[in-house]
Amino acid sequence: MFVLPIIGYTFWVIYEFIPLYKQKLWHDFWVNAVLGISSFTIAMLLSLGVEVPSPEGPIRELIISIFGK
Amino acid sequence: MKKTRIPLLALMILIISTVTTGCWNYREVDKMSIVAGVAVDKGQKDKFQITVEIIQVSAGKDTNMTSKTITMEGKTMFDAARNIISISGKRLYWSHAKVIILSKEIASQGVTEVIEWYNRDSETREDVRILISKGTSAKEVFAGQGSTDDIKSFVLEEMIKNQVSLSKAPMMDILKFNIESKTQGISTIIPTVNLLKKDGKMYPQIMGTAIIKNDKLVGFLDGEETKDLTFIRDEVKGGVLIEEMQANDVHTLVSLEIFKNKTKVTPVSDDQDIEINLNIDTTVAIDEINSSETIFNEEGRRELEESAENTLKERIESLIKKIQSEYNADIFGFGAKLRENDAQVWNDVGNNWDEVFKDLKVNVQTAVHIKNSAMLSKSSKEGD
């Protein structure tokens, strides 16, 4: 299964990421790189069956600690 | 470049969805067994024994549909339902099931645990009709010979639907059953089915009511009583009232066809004293007379109306008495009505409604209006 995200992200790199580099839009390029790498990491983790922790738990705890039950 | 990306994205969606999605829920109609109806009995080894009626479609120039039944046991309903696959080979498809029949035994253990799965599962539907088999075990209903069609469940469903012109059995599907059993101050009812022996053949017949109190079957009402019950519940859509008249030493039987009925239940409460006022307003038509024409004049008609009113009132009062004394189950929904109209009072008495219901005073008022006399303006029989 982990092949699929690799193929998908390759597509993205070719058709969207590299043109950014060529157009020399450095802001866009770096923001995109950060977002892309993080989303690629999550995609790989998910496809390899690693359980990614949900941010929902901490938020719930925070809300409960502020407002009470 | 921007314009090329959109079709590219669409293409990517296509490719990725092609590769990643197998067709998990893709199923061909011929690869599944369509369930027409279910019967639930008490099992011998396990708790539930369920029998499904499966439609068998045979191919060929003229297709004909037959049904077969499969019986299986299981610890829970779902268990039993899945166990059937081991015999049928195909997956069962529940969305088109029309009836679910419970046996007397299983119903007296508790109805909710039987239909809970049926209610929860996404493939099963809430509009399935629920029946209780009175005389025999539930699966024998499927074994009985149908009079018209080959698939018994469909026949049963048709029968339930057409009951409205008879009013001898209530209408009940799973959704309504659930709502009623969750509502405070009403005990729910389920129509009953039994096998009628005729010319050596067994015909299923839907008539009468099963009373469910606190989720358990406690008793039955026969067809006539059911009609009175539907009067109180304001569920009458049709049916026949038979009126005996003893006028001028002539014994007359008049059949009145019910056209319209409106029942008004008004709880009256002052302090601790709760009374129920029951106003029944029925419009009927004379459909059959086997006597002279005395009833066609003003006086006779009034007499007939009055007599019908009295009979109806008597019968309803006796039914209420019977229910109060024998079963003490509020199948009329008086409590629910009280709760709807006066939540304050209900909060006071709701907890021990059973006690209150037992001695609840019900004032019955009936009114019968004769609309017409069908196609004939006179009695067919000439006066003597």
Add this chain to the structure above:
Amino acid sequence: MQKEQLSDKEAIFLIIVFVIGSSLITGVGGEADNDAWIAVVVGLIMVMPMILVFSRILSLFQGKDLFDILTLTLGKRISKIVAIMYIWYAFHLGALVLRNFGEFINIVAMPETPMFVPLFCLGLLCIVAVRLGIEVMGRTTAYFLPILFLIIVIVQLLAIPQLHLNYLKPILGSGLIPVLKGGFSALSFPFAETVLFIGVFGSLKTKKSPFKVYYWGILISALIIIITTIRNLAVLGNMRDSFYFPSYAAVGSIKIGNFIERIEVSVAFIFVFGVFIKSSICLLVACKGIGKMFNLKDYRSIVIQTGLLMIYLSYIIYDNSMMMKYWAFKVYPFYAFPFQVIIPITIWIFAEYKARKNKMNCFSSKCP
């Protein structure tokens, strides 16, 4: 590139679809049992002052969107922090809505299909839409909403034989407290979520009054929600709360004759489109926010990655659907309260102050 424009009508339609989108099917004001429809009315009344605040902010800074306004009012440092919070809120809300849809498909229609598949497909749809821009979304909505209205009205009419209005009684049987609670959750669940439109209405064409747009959008959608809530209550009675998706169950029980039955799919149509628009708007706001924060030339270049992240977040956010219901009714109203009420009011106060000062400094009110 020419500036995208949104007409009044399209903006109102977007708000309507945004509000009814997911709330129509998950149900609103669950705490109030059979008074849920009153709870919606209460929520509607509660949201009215908030609409005033939102539209006042928008009309003080015409043609600017949320993130511009933040920098203009709160100064550079604090605005960055608030902007991050709003980006997170939009992003998170989008993921929640997507997840809602995933649960719907998984529970109702396709239990065997892994949830990731519908999430992913719908997420890609949102990415396409956001890349095409708000104008295309507005026009698509203007095309689809009449169809949605038609479906809603027809379904409503068909449901009439199934209605038992006595299920609505007793009105206010268990007192006012549950209704107020329900009203609070109705405020936070569909209505005040429209705070995100501050981030979109920078491209509103007629600069007359954003209030009118907000007002009509929310009023019409509230009307639809009230009517459908009454229908659901009158069909399902006290079972309404037991269903995750009461509208679906209620419409499923419609039966006219022997052939108009089993028309649940009409509800699915509304749901798919509503969820699509709602999460697209969320994604759009999140992307615009990120774009503004890092001074990007165009937000479009980051849409794909943000959208993918949103899909992944929606996939990992809950373990099961029980948690979803708990979160939606117990945690979410408190979680969303700062974003929907506290911060907008703060911005409004600051904005009002800034506007006064500007007026004193220069004569024309058009001074930036």
Add this chain to the structure above:
Amino acid sequence: MIKRIKKRNLETTTKSMEKNHSENSGLNKSLDDNISLFKNIFKNDETLIIRGFQNKRLQSAQCCIFYLDGMVNAEIINENIIQPVLSNDLSENIESNNLLEELKKKVIVSNNVTLETEVNKMVSSIINGDTLFLLEGYDKALIISSKGGETRPITEPTSSRIIRGPREGFTESIMLNLSLVRRKIKNPEFKVKFKEIGERTHTKTCICYIEGLALEGILNELELRLDKIEIDGIIDSGYIQELIKDAPYSPFETIGSSERPDVIAAKLLEGRIALFVDGSPFVLTVPYLVVENFQSNEDYYNNYIFSSMNRLIRGFTAVTSITIPAIFLSLVTYHQEMLPTPLLLSISSSRQGVPFPTVVSLFIMLFIFDMLREAGTRMPSSVGQAVNIVGTLVLGQAAVEARLVSAPVIIVTALTGIMTLINMNFISATIIFRTFLLIGASFLGIYGFLMCIIILYLHLMSIRSFGVPYMMNVTRAKDHDGQDAWIRAPWWAMTLRPKIIAANDLVRQSSRLGKEK
């Protein structure tokens, strides 16, 4: 790689063009030199006829004419050029020091004669069917209009048949086509602008519009896009249609084409701009909106109720021909609970023993239908019967009886096919999106179908035709645009022209408009 080849080709063509230019800088005074010059230009072209002759009295009047055989009307040349020059007594009343002028003024009988000095223009006029007249001792030439030759007579177009309405259709000759439209719009505001496109073919095109109705912006945009075209040749207007189209990847047409002068005249009157291309009987119009796919010229000639009904049928079938296979597939394979029980049972019985899954058989049958359609359009009419028999008997009945395909699939295919044929100008979009929706439905049932529908509409909404939103009329029911979209309002109600297209002058019937208010 391809790019490089393109570049090289481009270089060579421009070079050769330049070379031509430098060579043909001007004419000589010597006639023989000039003849050899033209012989050289038209080397290896045997249709070039060179005829030299002399006036019988004036010996110095040696002249020569050039024309292309087949492009000219020989009668004109014989009777109006050669005969007067030959037989007139030129020496009598003509000053010989300005013979060419005199010839033009007094001798040559022709409606259109111009004096020309540039060789390039001479060449192009020869190509266009005019005659070039050279005289010994002059470095100028006369171009005498002599266009003619065999062209197709005006007939009723076969691409769209009507019951009521004008029976004329465009031909391949651009001037004839223009005159056909001009005869309908007799107004000096009818403007015509010529342009030559195609580096090798020099195809004449012309932009037509009505001044005061057509929007400047759209006109400028059209000219800009035409100027951008760099192509060696234009054979049909279809070339230009694709070259200047918005949303080039979309299967939807954003430029209209018609073979009928009445349609073009009506569109011009709505403020649209027409583009005639020489050699093509199809005239293009811009901007083109999605509703125009459902409009037929006959709608405007028939009773409005009948026309509205027909138009609704066209719209309905366009939608259903795209969606029906996908809806059928998702109901049968994913959402069986949505089907009424008797229908489910009959579908189930017809599927007994069929080996292929429904989705596969649907794809195959739809593909077969498209093959039959293609065979039907390409084949000679004499074998039409055979295709019909194969289509109906073999593929329909036999496939069902042999249980290769289930009967409902055949029914759905046939239905889709008929509906597709109703909207022929929609056909590429229909086929592509039908397949797209079918794939969506086969993966996620009705939900996949809905998502694909949303994509389809997002796409439609994002298209513009020359700045006008493609779906404009569809979404605006209350404006006057809506009167002519899904329905055709009666003529007395259509007081205004379409809003965005003819924004300059909206009022169509001013007196009616007053009454309405």
